[in-house]
Amino acid sequence: MVNFTPSKEIHLRDYQANAIDGLRAGIRGGKRRLILCAGTGAGKTLTAAHLLKEADRKGSYALFIVDRVALVGQTSAVFDEYGIDHGIIQGINERWRPRENVQVCSAQTLAKRTLPRDPDLIIVDEVHCQYKATLDYIDRNPQAIKIGLTATPFTKGMGEHWDDVINVIPTRRLIEQGHLAEPKIYVAKSPEDADLGLNSYGEFSDGSASTAGIQIIGDVVQEWEGKTSEHFGGPAKTIVFSPTVEHGRELCAAFNAAGYNFQQISYLDRDDSERAEKIAEFRRPDSLITGLVSCGVLTKGFDVPDVAVGISCKPYRKSLSSHMQEIGRVMRGHADVPKKLWLCHSGNVERFALDMFDVWENGAGPLDHSTKQDSTPRERNEQVREKVVCPECSGAMRGHSCMSCGWEKPARSGIVAVEGELQEFSMADTMQPRAGLRADCIKDPRKVWEGALAYTSENTRKGEIVARKWAAGIWRGVYPSAKLPFGWFDMPIPNGVDHGALSLVEREVKRFRKNKRRAA
Template sequence: MKELILRPHQSHVEGQLREQLRAGVSRIVLVAPTAFGKTETAMFLIKLALQKGSRVWFLVDRVTLVKQTSDRFRAYGIPHGTIQGANATNDRYAPEQAVQIISIQTFERRDLGDPADLIFYDECHSQYAETLSRLEKYSKSKIIGMTATPFAPGMAQFWGGIVNGATVNRLLADHFLTPLKIKACVSPDMQGARRKPGGEYADEEAGQRGITIIGDVVQTWIQQTQKFFGGPAKTIVFSPSIKHGEELCRQFAEAGFNFQQISYLDRGDDVRDEKIDEFRKPDSAIHGLVSCAVLTKGFDVPDVMCGISCRPYRKSFSSHIQEMGRVMRTSPGKDFGLWLDHSGNCISFAQDTAWLFEYGVDSLSDAAKRDAEVREPTEKIKQTLFCADCGMQMEAASFVCRSCGWERPKRGEIQIVQGELIDFAHSIQETFQPRKGLRAECVNDPRAIWNAALSYTSSNSSKGPEFAKKWAMGVWFGIYEGARPPRGFFDGKADPSKVQTDQWSLIEREVQRFRKRSKHNQRRAA
């Protein structure tokens, strides 16, 4: 049996959760990235709850995750039962236990008797209406949601508190996550594609348009895995449709590689589980799994070395982050993961990704807006963050592409952080570059600059908060030309207590600069 010892960042979050619960907040979201150890943090709280004689439910949003979660509870010696589907065939059904792991599907349909004292809701960004409706009835229960991507609309209406765990940058620095080498490949032209009611591309449309680059997917994978790993490497492919996935598997087979598709159309859980169990083996006969909407959540195979994105998203930032997280888990001998982007998602979500991984999530209200906004790749981002010759993502401190030797044009205005890897898609310093001539050190923290700008305009305007925000946005654009902050920050409040002297002085100089330019332009016009 493993001993459950929390890491420092987990212990800090566990204390914050208990503090909010003691303060009377009954619905709290723990926001933390892949590999933070959200389940381990929950298990620590569950052990404390058991010591007090409390009953606990742990909800998972897919039947396939019940056994995976149960295995982790067993490893740490936490007695429990599982409730899912037909309990007659469930060898872990133990209703007498104080801790129950329950699938969301069963939770919504079955009478479970008296509510638990403490309820954990894993992947709570799923926001199933029936699940939330049932949870609302348990007014005396303490409910803790857990997610890496709290961007679903309406989360702020249900959840009353948020605890922000360690950021991806911190987990990378502490070696709890594996960095990615990202290669931006050919992306399908989605201009004019049909869309679902929520704004995403229809599966059939994305599949048909993506199918034109399938040959590139297979050949790029062969070339890049040979280059970085010396041959085939364990891979996950995220496909936009069943037909697209079938065609990918066929072409991989023609090239001599075993790729198996898993999807919501599988004949049963047993068939899917057999493929996944084989894929988990270190010497698996399966080179890769092709997933159509089934491996974005909770899937944990740490030795996956490569991920391939073939499903373009218009709005779903959360799906993009979830997919990349499948390749970022650490494993012995794994120095990095390889991400082959055939969808354009890395470029479309470049600014939001850099901001999220540097700063985390400030509030649910802000976060929900990131999945409500359409992103399209911009040429500026392509040029500044990827090699102009081979498309490989470049490190922040490098002027030479390690993949092909292309040299980035040297520009004095670029802010460099020596030795820092471009985490995930981009670093903050590369994504939010100040204009030429601005060398103040404080511009390396764009969130602090936004807070300083909003604090300044709020205290120097009598026209109301909306005018102050628009003014602050204008100041922001003057500093970081063309790179706006994530949309949610426009709706946030300023915190003047955090503004430093150099930040305030910068904002004052920017305002004076704008006024001088305006007067000069007026004189020229006259």
């Protein structure tokens, strides 16, 4: 097929260009397997397109591997848009042109095909999925540079296959810059954890989630009708995530009975063309389909920016990545849909909100830390609910305010009673410094943070994100048992700081380097 539409130029945002510089620095340092980590909307595919266009210009053979057949066409369309000549390796495809320098590959098909050249560059989309066929293919091509793309590098074992992670930009910054829309999150009726069984991996089993979830399908439809009427004046384009095909079928029946056209797509669809037709219709601005109910299909990489509502009906016990991938499907910005909603009927917001907001604020962190995020069961109890659910509207709390209605928790009194005396409450009372520190500034943790941030910003050449993470490490060295307060990580870099705090930070850096040399 010949495309006569003029191709667009790739214009990288500053943070995308910095990410590419980070990749190149890692490669120069001998690392050949690097993960590029950035949230939904950061432009991972566009950044990869730039790398592929450069590879094509140099005559290198480059592969872009996706794990879903549905994503082959979506990726190919993006590459066409930017004038990247490419072939497609996926089943029987009319675009089978294996001698093109750039190839879009289905992971399943690639494992069965012989290519005319060994690849120089392999880019793996949604790399956290860790398919054996893809990992084996990577191992068979040690000469190639490998770059993995993901918003959630949390899968256990990723550290065994990848050398390092380049964190691009936190989700909170993307929201503030207008690249993403932060959804209003509502915690609705969901099955009790006691009604959910576990599978062999320690996750909630799909069968038990389906059985328990079917009991509240009426509540799902009613909640959706109420919230879309309140926020949009009527029905709005929706994606629903269900645990099983049976549950999805019941959901569709309930929505259709209420007069709304909801269609199911799943891994059990008879053929790819049927699913593709539904997705193509759903993408239309005037789509006849109000909602798609997905069972194991649209969790990752599926982007329809004018989707207004997401409904979570599939509960997770450990998988922060699955929860974040799903909510990411409704965070794409769109001029005609400035408001987005997330309706949680799974309990996932209560389990994962605190961790999710931390990743949104601070990024995924180093690989050895991030890969533990999907291995820990989350508790869902009254203490957690009090922190994350607004008592006024059942919206999600971020810090002390509700993301949906704006309600704020009453301010904590600045005075506490101790043995009949009134004493002023101080942040330092809850943030104990490391034993042996005696600097006056440690009584004011914020001064120490500002000193650390000013010092690292002045003394690193690796960019602002690295400076902030370095500062967080210094601050944790001073207050090892405390967590950096909400909002501090992204505060503006201070111009003037406390000299005592700056001196403390310099001593801490020297101490760390001395201990490191001694350990070596």
